[in-house]
Amino acid sequence: MQNFGIKEALTTLGVKATNIGTSTGKKWIRSKGESISSYSPVDGKLIGKVQATDEKAFEKVVVEAKKAFVEWRQIPAPKRGEIVRQIGEALRKYKEPLGKLVSYEMGKSYQEGLGEVQEMIDICDFAVGLSRQLNGLTMHSERPAHRMYEQYHPLGIVGIISAFNFPVAVWAWNTMLAWVCGDVCIWKPSEKTPLCSIACQNIINKVFAKNNVPEGVSCIVNGDYKIGEQMCSNENIPLVSATGSVRMGKAVGRTVSERLGRALLELGGNNAIIITENANLDISIRGALFGAVGTAGQRCTTTRRLIVHENVYDEVKARLKKAYSNLNIGNPLDQQNHVGPLIDTLAVKAYRNALKKVKEEGGSFVVTGGSLSGKGFESGCYVKPAIAEVKNTFEIVQQETFAPILYLIKYKTIEEAIGFQNGVKQGLSSAIMTTNMNEMERFLSHNGSDCGIANVNIGTSGAEIGGAFGGEKETGGGRESGSDSWKIYMRRQTNTINYGNTLPLAQGIKFDI
Ligand code: UN1
Secondary structure, eight states: OOOTTHHHHHHHTTOOSEEEOOBSSSOBOOOSOOEEEEEOTTTOOEEEEEEOOOHHHHHHHHHHHHHHHHHHTTSOHHHHHHHHHHHHHHHHHTHHHHHHHHHHHHOOOHHHHHHHHHHHHHHHHHHHHHTTOOOOOEEEOSSTTEEEEEEEEEOOEEEEEOOSSSTTHHHHHHHHHHHHTTOEEEEEOOTTSHHHHHHHHHHHHHHHHHTTOOTTSEEEOOOSHHHHHHHHHOTTOSEEEEESOHHHHHHHHHHHHHTTOEEEEEOOOOEEEEEOTTSOHHHHHHHHHHHHHGGGGOSTTOEEEEEEETTTHHHHHHHHHHHHHTOOBSOTTSTTOSBOOOSSHHHHHHHHHHHHHHHHTTOEEEEOOEEOOSTTOTTSOOEEOEEEEOOTTSTGGGSOOSSSEEEEEEESSHHHHHHHHHOSSEESEEEEEOSOHHHHHHHHSTTSOOSSEEEESSOSSOOOTTSEEOOEETTOSOOEESTTGGGGGEEEEEEEEEOSSSOOOGGGOOOOO
């Protein structure tokens, strides 16, 4: 197995064989937490170890973050933006090694690893501009000589729980916005990709040291769900932003709402592309292909269902089959390969189970899947992307299996297609391929897609950072990244000022004595 410069990347990023997994910035806090071993799904080798955060260390982090918030919020927002600008510069500098680490620790292709770092850079740029645009509205008061307006104040500590599939970008979406908003962050990365958090903290530390940023503005904690639970139940953390499975999101939502905190949830998707009889099939095949097999089917925006009009169904099926036969599966750091491994052997098991269920429920395969073994596949995490013909009603089609399995579903009318598209519990991303205005507008209307993201003539994955990212129903309702997603990271305050000499009451109420 070729190395592709991964050792150099680790050295450049300051990731060691053994790392302390708890940090408030300059300080790395030792704890009695267990040691987490990070094995690469690429070649099964141990990349490094991270010492998990125990309860005591977590409490120390919260104390430090709380202190930091008081200082950080004094710094004018555009000045905080300037620091985020420098982080964007640092990420540009470290794009290659960080992209490599993402690829090696998580298993996505190097191109996608670079793309993920690019998302971090983009959100930095976005946040810099935002730091001068944290605008509230002014309103006309119903009372004479009164003025009303609203303002957004920093909120406090933001807890971030991120998933293995976007080990660095999703942290950046949350953190860069939170920082310009005046918040401080505690990040718990996935225990499957802990080394990415060490690398990011090292990059941040350099920029923070140069700008004398107080200790506690950027904190990381590592560990499994237990440390996540501690974060969710801690009353000092007004917002917990969590990305991951629906099961995890329900637990986070319950615990955070129990103490009436805010939870921003970005959970599973079961995304579909509708290919109508009026679609440009070149675009459709390209969109479906990247959507289904990109990141080995492990994006929450992955295309899982293809809802195809009966008149073009056979052609779509044949062309997809051909496209799949040209896919190279293998080491994701080798740029010739399109599909890397799944994150671990548990994911392979879930993939195999899903294929089994497709058969049991009466589906058939257009492209047969299966796990790969032998030279180059020693980690046991590589699988073949599969395509199955199914009915939308199949139990397995209703579930999100984090693997490259694409379900083909035939439809007759656009109403039926939209019904299929919406007929699942999740509501993250959706797309229609058509050149027909009627079909397109119907899909985008209130009678159309019920998802947080609805695209025309592009696939379901690969959202730009400028839009609000997230979805409805079991996807959790949260919005991260662009548009006005920043508002959840701030405390909104309505202010009414009386500059007159009397005290008229609102709603015209008389209260004279
Ligand atoms: C995720 O899978 O959790 O839209 C995030 C996309 C990426 C982000 C996916 N920009 O596919």
